Amino acid sequence: MGTPRLAMFDRLPEIYRIRDTEQDPPGQLQAYLGAIDRVQTALHDDIAALYLDFFIETCNPWVIPYIADLVGTSHLAGDPHDLRADVARTVRNRRRKGTLGAVESVVFALSGWAVSAVEMRERLLWAQHLNHQRPDAGGVPPLSLLTDITAARRGGSVTLRDPALLSLIGGPFDPFAHSVDLKPPGGAYNLPDLAIFLWRLKSYRVPVSQPAFYAINTVGKPGFAPFAACFKLHPMAEPMVLFNSHRFTADADPPLLASLDAVPGPMPAARLTQDSVAGHPEAYVHVTTYDQTTAPKRPAEPASDDVGLVLHLPQDFAGTAWTFRGANLCAWDGGLQPPPRLSEIVIDPDRGRLLFGVGAAEADLLDQFLLVSASYGFSGPTGAHPISRPSTPTSWQEQTAILRRVNFHDDIAGLQNALADLPSLDRPLIIEIDDSMTHELDLTAVSGIGSEGGNPVLLLGASLWIRAASSERPVIMLKQPLGFAPLNVSLSDADQAMMGMLMVRLEGLYLTRDTGFPADAPLIGRAALNQLHVLGCTLDPGGFLDVNGSRAPLWSGMHLTDDFGFTSATKLAAFQQVPDIQVERSITGRLAIGVSYTLTLSGSIVDAGTGVGETPGAFAVCAPTVTPEDDWGPELIVNGMTCFGRMRVTRATGNGGIWTGRLEAHDNQAGCISFSCFSGDADRIPPNHACVFATTSPLRFTSESFGSPGYAQLADGSDRHIREQGPSDDEMGAFGYLLNTHKSKNVGIRLREYTPIGVRPIVIPVT
Structure with a gap:
């Protein structure tokens, strides 16, 4: 790594820098050289960027097709990371063209999915000549006991003695022989077929x-x-x-x-x-x-x-x-x-x-x-998962934020202690949880906790960020709903400035309910803030399938009223904020939010338990009132979202949404929704573009139950418009940012290039 580049003024002898401070006004030489240095810095950075563009690993995304031209490979679209890997392996894969290893390498580089390539001709049975019988290698009788997994006999009857061996039938590692499959449009077991088995779940x-x-x-x-x-x-x-x-x-x-x-x-x-x-x-x-x-x-x-x-x-x-x-x-x-x-x-x-x-x-x-x-x-990093996370952003570091690390193995009550004395802090606080254990959080036991309306509340004089460390997934079991409010609420300039910057960010956390949690209460019950950002979290929605097949009760994610939880009319009048609720790549239950908020859903799943065709459906986003069917929820902005339920909001705009239940926008003359799928059940929608309705375009999910591996994953039986004509010409819904459609198309293109003539590649998804 090179040494940092010094500014021209810093390279001058100390005597000239001292004299420059003695001028009236001071710093004239520094300002003059700074103007020259900015031009030189721009030239230096541009030359450095040109050097990085020489290499596929470091070049700008727009350079990738040009390097692809140099090695003579066709252009693809999709995730720049996948395209880099594809171009970088071009020469190596061409040398291995036609081999199973090359096929697996190409598919893995383009998609990141696990892959197994199988020549189906090797799995076909054949009629043996009576004068040259070869029931198996070495002449061992076909019905003898097996010694290893590769010893499945191609002649005679299939042994029924080993469940582990029988469980492989029909899968990518099936060791048995099969008859030719001639069913149209062509079965997998045939002479020219090369089966490409894909595991699309991570x-x-x-x-x-x-x-x-x-x-x-x-x-x-x-x-x-x-x-x-x-x-x-x-x-x-x-x-x-x-x-x-x-x-x-x-x-x-x-x-x-x-x-x-x-x-x-x-x-x-x-x-x-x-x-x-x-x-x-x-x-x-x-x-x-x-x-x-x-x-x-x-x-x-x-x-x-x-x-x-x-x-x-x-x-x-x-x-x-x-x-x-x-x-x-x-x-x-x-x-x-x-x-x-x-x-x-x-x-x-x-x-x-x-x-x-x-x-x-x-x-x-x-x-x-x-x-x-x-x-x-x-399917991907939507919700709380143990994934790699970046370090603290520069914007928080510049504010000299306080960092408190929590480790359950060192202190069982570490999270509770880290939240202590929040009202006394005048700088942003970052709490980083460096484990994946289960933390019990009782707000009433937190030192310096506030209370309003009989509910505990975290009073903040500065922003708060609670995050999981990289590659961790901590679970937080709440005794009461989380509540956030400003420490001081008044019309003074200082308090107004503080409230205008007040933000709470939750990242990588699995929030759920502890025993004794109030029935029907939400996980987050108050957000008197400028912004609440929920990033990569799971606000446990319940509704998982139990072992007996029944579905568990569904739970609420947020319940945010228009009075912001204030019991004082003076404070309510002084709180001149429109809280921005941002839910990004997260999973949550019902969001009951008032019209005094804005709600942004990006790459997220909102689950109220309503599946496809279950109309009109339970409310997933609505007003926090006793009769939500008569009131309207917040202004909604969508950027890739799957909603298992009904929405009733003031206004709606965005793209890439999937609604299994009815969407109703009060002001349906404002905004625009594009590249989305609606339920088709008496929707009241704003102007829309390139949208479809589930009543005419079939919508199918691998699973609609939280906790299942294929939860909210679009099934292959979904309409082509839903799978291929969402934002960026990819799929609609919460996982559109994964660009799975681009990955599938790129795999198909490369398979046609890297398989020999006469070989027919067949892609078979396993998960």
Whole structure:
């Protein structure tokens, strides 16, 4: 890294700089040289930028097509990161053209999706000549017991002895032979077909979190463990589909093709069973120990290439030889059949449940100290996820903000203590949570907390930012709704200036309800601010599918009234702000917000529990009144949004929205909505452009239930206009910013270029 460039004045001898300060007025030479230096600096920066444009890794996005011309590759559109990777690998991939490794490398570079390329001719069965029978390699009888996963017999009958092997049928790693599929427009199993299996969901691993303890059940059967310690891996005890981590190096030398146990998909329960011939639990789960007796009581976080589920046990279990089993644990209260053996771990990957076969003392240790690093799947970084986050923006640093770090492993009440004495601060406060544990927050126990109307409120004299550290996803369990208000509210210039700059920013947080949280109360109940920015957060909307198939109750995200929570008419008159509520790449429940606010939804999901065709639907955005069907909510600005419910707002404008329920705008002569999908159920909409209606253009989601891996993901059965003609010629809805349509089209273009003549690539999405 080069040394910083000095200004011309700073390069002068000290004597001239001293004399310049003695002039009347002072600084004349500095001002003169500064005018010259600004021109030279601009020239220097321009030359430096030209040098960076020589390289595909550092060039401006507009330069990418020109470098592509130099290597003779066709132009694509989409995410600049993907286009850079595509151009950078052009020469290498051409040398490998026609090989499976090249195909996987090209697809991965263009999309970032996990991929497995399979030559389907290798999976076709054939009629053997009676004089030259080859039932299998080595002449072993076809019905013999298998020794490994590659030993599926191409002749004879399929063995039914191994569930792990049978679970692979029809998937990308199917080892069995199939008959030719001639169904129009052409099946996957055919001579010219090259199947490209894609995993479009990403796997997110929470570094270290605390599972929800369920029970310690007595087994009471000889030959088995005395007790079964039961846990739910989700910190809120919700069902959770376990995913494996993605461990794939696209440009390894020699080439490494995608393997069954290294793709970011749901864990197959049969592969977790250790005594199965085709079981391979070590590729999915890893057990480690940590010292729980000394501070900080925090285990080491898994490496990026570690497996999807890492169990952190107290050091008392060091040296224990664990065995593993995959099973359905829905009926674990009635006793697992067969019961767990001593030192056996039973995993239910479809529901995120965990059972240990242990003794009484060991069960108590697990109850107190078990920590996990579990992986789950989702479409992209909408909501709270353990993703990379940038450092503190310069604008906050220039205000000499106070930084308070919180780590649950050092202080269980760290978040509560970091919020202490907010009224005494005259500078912005940044609270950074450096863990992914579950923090309980009782506002009434925060030092210096305010109160108005009988509700606790965080009184602020300066802006507040609560954020998750990079690659962390902390969970905050609230005892009461969050409320924010200015410390001083008056008509004085100082107070008006303070209120005009007052902002609260929540970033990367999973906000949910603790036991005793008021029924039907929102997570955020007051925002007397200039701006409330919710970035990359999950305001737990509820509504997840329980193991019995029923849907959990739905919860409210915000309830913000037009009196801003003030009980004094004097304060209400002095509060001359129009709070701007910005919800960006977040998931939230119902937003009941008054007309005195503005609401901006960008790349977000608002869930009131109304699916496609369920009209008119429950309210997702509405007025905070007893009869929202008779009143109007805030002014709405949309920039990519999926709404599972009905909206009733004062005005609406924006693009890229999907509404499953009715949209009603009071002033439907103002604003414009473009490239969006409406329910078609008596919508009252403003002027619109390039929009469609779900009644004539089918709208389908992979899942409409919060907590599912494919939640709010557009299904392939959706109308082409919804999938391809949203903003930037990509899909509508919350995930439009991912440019998935561009990725799919780019993959199709490159596959036609990188596959030999006569080979027919077929793209098959797995997730």
